[in-house]
Amino acid sequence: SQQGEEDPQALSIQEGENATMNCSYKTSINNLQWYRQNSGRGLVHLILIRSNEREKHSGRLRVTLDTSKKSSSLLITASRAADTASYFCATDGTDKLIFGTGTRLQVFP
């Protein structure tokens, strides 16, 4: 079963625009991670935010976490065509990560 649900399911933007995707989850967490996947290949870790953090930055990425609403958002600023990929949130479960359904981002040059 999926713990998280990403919203929107798909997002199309122009290069230079910002992309925001949201993740909602069901149970209490210790931390939340975001991963990126290119064209059905392996996932690549982007950023981890702990439950006692509200916001975290990494380069053009900004992640927020609201544990009271059980939600997180990933913002990619000044997007590039190379950012085209699927993005997944993942929460910690017992001995495993539980992934959401993903947001497919298309960035047009």
Next chain:
Amino acid sequence: ETGVTQSPTHLIKTRGQQVTLRCSSQSGHNTVSWYQQALGQGPQFIFQYYREEENGRGNFPPRFSGLQFPNYSSELNVNALELDDSALYLCASSPAQQTGANVLTFGAGSRLTVL
């Protein structure tokens, strides 16, 4: 430092057959997890191996089994293949057996098609 490698990258099987997928973990990582990703879905946890023992299993039937070897590499075996087993199978390694705190390093996956 080598990453996670998986083989084969693609394979086609027929219903009822058996398949073995292989994974070499990243250097220094001793925990291996396997995930199944159906088309358009997020990865679903199959099981995890630590010190050659299964440590945690998702909602998959017993015909999904695995092994971890002393060098931390791993195999995923699926018996009596069904059409719904068609998916991308992802192997991921991590430095230690911790609950969710570790970042997973994924391989590129093995795409299985069952006809």
